[in-house]
Amino acid sequence: MINKYASVYLLFLSAGIQMAAAQSYDPKTDPAYEGYKYRPGQGFTVGKYKLTARPTCVKEVKNTISVGGTFDGKGCLYTYKGSWNGKSYKQLCFAPKELSEGTPPMFNLKPGATLKNLQIECALDGVHTTKNNKIENVIFRDVEEDAITVDENVTITNSEFWFCNDKCIQMNRANKANITNNKFYYATSAVLANYGYNITVNSNTFYKTKKAIRSRTSNSLVKASGNKHNEGDCMLMAQDKGRLEDWGSNTASNVKNRVCEENGGKVSVK
Numbered sequence: 135m136i137n138k139y140a141s142v143y144l145l146f147l148s149a150g151i152q153m154a155a156a157q158s159y160d161p162k163t164d165p166a167y168e169g170y171k172y173r174p175g176q177g178f179t180v181g182k183y184k185l186t187a188r189p190t191c192v193k194e195v196k197n198t199i200s201v202g203g204t205f206d207g208k209g210c211l212y213t214y215k216g217s218w219n220g221k222s223y224k225q226l227c228f229a230p231k232e233l234s235e236g237t238p239p240m241f242n243l244k245p246g247a248t249l250k251n252l253q254i255e256c257a258l259d260g261v262h263t264t265k266n267n268k269i270e271n272v273i274f275r276d277v278e279e280d281a282i283t284v285d286e287n288v289t290i291t292n293s294e295f296w297f298c299n300d301k302c303i304q305m306n307r308a309n310k311a312n313i314t315n316n317k318f319y320y321a322t323s324a325v326l327a328n329y330g331y332n333i334t335v336n337s338n339t340f341y342k343t344k345k346a347i348r349s350r351t352s353n354s355l356v357k358a359s360g361n362k363h364n365e366g367d368c369m370l371m372a373q374d375k376g377r378l379e380d381w382g383s384n385t386a387s388n389v390k391n392r393v394c395e396e397n398g399g400k401v402s403v404k
Contacts, residue, residue, distance in 0.1 A: 183319050183341055185296065187273060189253050195240055202244040207252020211275075214240060214256040237279050243267045257281075263288045277302060277321075284308045284330070291315050298322055305330035305354075312336075318343050327354040327376070336360050340369070349376035349399065357381055357404075363389050372399030379404050 189211035196216035199205075218237055240257035241249055243264055250270040254260065260281040261269060269290045274281045277298040282290060284305040289312045295302040298321035303313060308330035314337055318324040321343040327333050328350050337360040340346040346363045349356040352375035359381035363369040369386045372378040375398040382404070386392040393401045 185273065185275070185294065185319075187253070195257075198238050198242050199240065200242050200244065201247045201249055203246075204248040204250070205241070206250055207272075209251055209253075211253040211255060212240060212257075213254075214258060218258060239283075243269075254281075259283070269293060274298075274302070280304045284311050286310060288312075289314075293317075294319070295324065296320060298324065301326045304328070305333065308333060313338060317341070318346070321345075323348060325356075326350065327356050329353040331355055333357065334359075338362075340364065340366065342366065344368075345371055347371065347378065348373065349378040350374050351376055355379070358384055360384065363387070363392075365389065367391065368394040370394070370401050371396070372401045373397055375399060377402070 190209035192211045192213060194215040195212050237258035239259045239262040240254060241261045243249060243261065245265040248268040248270065249261060249272060253273040253275055255275040257278065259279045260274065260277065262283050263285045265286040267288045269282060270292055272293045274293070274295045276296060277300070279300055281295050281298060281302045284303060285308060287310045288308070290303065291314050293316045295316065295318045297319070300322060302318055302321050302324045303326070305311060305327040306329050308327065310332040311330065313325060313335045316338045318338065318340045319342060321340070323345045324340055324343050325335055325346065326348045333356045335347050335356060335358045340361070340363040343363065343366045345367060346369045347356060347358050347361065348371045350373040354376045357379045358370060360383040363386045365388045367389070368391045369389050370378055370380060370384060370392065371394040373396045378401045380401060380403045395401055
């Protein structure tokens with residue numbers, strides 16, 4: 135039974151349950167998730183991976199927060215308690231699969247805004263950026279649709295992304311983005327450029343992530359270096375004439391394919 139603190143923290147793995155090499159990255163269907171229960175005010179462990187940061191406070195959010203200037207969350211957890219399209223947060227959060235496009239973001243960053251030092255849970259569509267934005271030290275405890283939608287000149291650093299059923303970071307019209315020193319856990323697609331130029335993905339770590347870095351369509355060019363991928367299907371993927379440049383020190387361990395090229399996509403070594 136989920137109590138009133140259910141949206142505060144995901145779950146810990148009961149002793150004796152072994153981490154399976156699951157094909158699905160859906161927390162609701164992966165057998166490794168059996169035995170979890172909510173732990174208000176605590177971190178959680180999934181197999182050998184741990185989220186240890188505990189929030190300094192909990193803030194409930196019912197509507198999109200518009201951010202201008204610098205928004206310093208000071209370590210608090212922001213959890214969604216609103217409704218959308220006739221459904222309550224209880225029906226939307228921790229959904230068995232990704233939500234539809236068009237769900238509202240928890241944070242909307244105005245040009246020049248910075249978002250830092252907080253945790254986010256049950257954000258239907260995470261964070262929307264505009265121009266010259268920075269996202270620093272943000273922990274996305276669960277991702278319902280997309281964690282971050284990138285626009286122009288956006289920097290994302292020192293953040294964590296857990297349980298992305300869809301995408302963690304998506305770029306549909308991005309121009310200049312720097313994604314550096316982040317960690318991704320249990321993601322279907324961690325970094326995806328549908329349309330993006332001047333995209334650099336450096337020194338990130340991907341754990342149990344199906345597809346780590348993707349460039350899709352001829353309007354995308356992604357440069358990757360110094361990334362690590364542990365357990366998954368593909369590390370560097372170029373699809374539908376997308377271009378991805380391997381600038382070195384991208385290492386894969388227990389990954390089915392380090393490089394994947396589909397439908398005219400090209401991964402080149404620099």
